[in-house]
Amino acid sequence: MSAPPRTAALPRERVDLRCGFGPLTLPHPILAASGCFAYGQQFADFMDLRRLAGLSTKGISPKPRFGNPLPRICETASGMINSIGLENVGAEAFLRDKLPYLSAAGLSVWVNFFGEDFDGYVECARLLDAGRGHGIDVLEMNISCPNIKKGGIEFGTVPEVAHRLTKACVAATSLPIVVKLTPNVSDVVAMAQAVAEAGAAGVSLINTITAMAIDVRTRRPRIATTYGGLSGPAIKPVALRMVHQVHRALPQLPICGMGGILSGEDALEFIMAGASCVQVGTANFARPDASLRVLDELHALMAELGIATVAEVVGCVQPIEPETPWNPAAASAPDAEAGKR
Ligand SMILES: Cc1cc2nc3c(=O)[nH]c(=O)nc-3n(C[C@H](O)[C@H](O)[C@H](O)COP(=O)(O)O)c2cc1C
Numbered sequence: 001m002s003a004p005p006r007t008a009a010l011p012r013e014r015v016d017l018r019c020g021f022g023p024l025t026l027p028h029p030i031l032a033a034s035g036c037f038a039y040g041q042q043f044a045d046f047m048d049l050r051r052l053a054g055l056s057t058k059g060i061s062p063k064p065r066f067g068n069p070l071p072r073i074c075e076t077a078s079g080m081i082n083s084i085g086l087e088n089v090g091a092e093a094f095l096r097d098k099l100p101y102l103s104a105a106g107l108s109v110w111v112n113f114f115g116e117d118f119d120g121y122v123e124c125a126r127l128l129d130a131g132r133g134h135g136i137d138v139l140e141m142n143i144s145c146p147n148i149k150k151g152g153i154e155f156g157t158v159p160e161v162a163h164r165l166t167k168a169c170v171a172a173t174s175l176p177i178v179v180k181l182t183p184n185v186s187d188v189v190a191m192a193q194a195v196a197e198a199g200a201a202g203v204s205l206i207n208t209i210t211a212m213a214i215d216v217r218t219r220r221p222r223i224a225t226t227y228g229g230l231s232g233p234a235i236k237p238v239a240l241r242m243v244h245q246v247h248r249a250l251p252q253l254p255i256c257g258m259g260g261i262l263s264g265e266d267a268l269e270f271i272m273a274g275a276s277c278v279q280v281g282t283a284n285f286a287r288p289d290a291s292l293r294v295l296d297e298l299h300a301l302m303a304e305l306g307i308a309t310v311a312e313v314v315g316c317v318q319p320i321e322p323e324t325p326w327n328p329a330a331a332s333a334p335d336a337e338a339g340k341r
Pocket residue numbers: 033034035036057058059082084086112142145180206207208230231232233235258259260261279280281282283
């Protein structure tokens with residue numbers, strides 16, 4: 001195995017946390033993830049929102065939605081399953097009632113959005129375009145939610161459909177569109193390629209993994225829709241693998257990584273796999289200031305490892321140099337005997 005790079009530690013003030021994500025420059029790589037940070041304002045009592053690089057709002061649809069029946073959340077080993085069903089206030093109320101606060105807070109606002117069908121997506125992108133110049137920096141298009149009946153997951157699993165949808169939404173707004181992909185596919189690279197070719201400014205990876213939990217006493221699923229989306233530390237290795245695959249195949253495509261990030265070290269793993277920035281999701285349910293703890297830990301860890309800038313480690317992970325396995329047939333008899341002892 002090759003030795004890890006050894007770089008002298010740096011003082012914290014020598015670490016530059018700024019990072020680029022396509023057309024954006026962020027003060028650091030940590031954002032709060034969609035659906036885990038509401039519309040931001042609710043968290044202001046627990047933390048200084050301005051310390052976040054940005055947040056992704058709860059998914060917004062053209063019209064308000066009430067979401068799925070209860071129970072729609074349950075805890076699992078190292079994670080949780082949710083089936084909220086994309087409850088939200090709708091585009092008009094978001095622009096009127098939620099955006100002004102976020103705009104004044106001065107952080108990068110990514111509006112996560114979706115439609116209930118093809119035209120609904122395009123309409124939502126068009127409606128949210130009114131927020132350009134009023135605080136919205138990015139439209140994060142969720143083509144990956146397993147929790148709505150019409151469309152939703154299908155848009156995220158067929159590359160040609162994702163391409164057509166992305167192209168239509170890109171044409172409906174001059175805001176950059178970052179497409180949030182589902183891990184519930186066998187070839188995530190094909191999906192990333194399809195949306196990149198359609199004009200996506202980047203991709204967010206990953207949304208939740210379709211999952212189930214059963215209450216053996218009642219013999220019923222633990223959530224009302226039977227299946228929901230698994231998130232939290234349980235999905236981190238899958239998310240890392242997908243970020244790495246997409247970055248290797250499409251190194252120019254900006255990636256926002258997420259999935260089970262709890263610590264600065266988790267965030268650095270995503271960056272080394274190829275993410276330019278990351279979002280913290282489920283961790284916010286345990287601690288509302290989780291993102292800021294991740295930020296502080298990332299800062300300290302970069303200083304300890306002598307990493308001066310984020311850019312120098314984006315996608316830096318190298319394969320392990322294969323060691324030749326011990327092969328008794330190729331070895332001379334005495335050596336082979338020695339190897340067995
Ligand atoms: C309760 C809940 C609601 C979510 N709602 C949305 C949503 O509206 N839109 C979206 O794109 N992702 C949504 N997500 C997915 C998260 O943004 C994130 O991609 C996923 O949970 C993985 O990150 P994590 O393990 O850090 O939570 C939601 C996740 C949870 C747990």
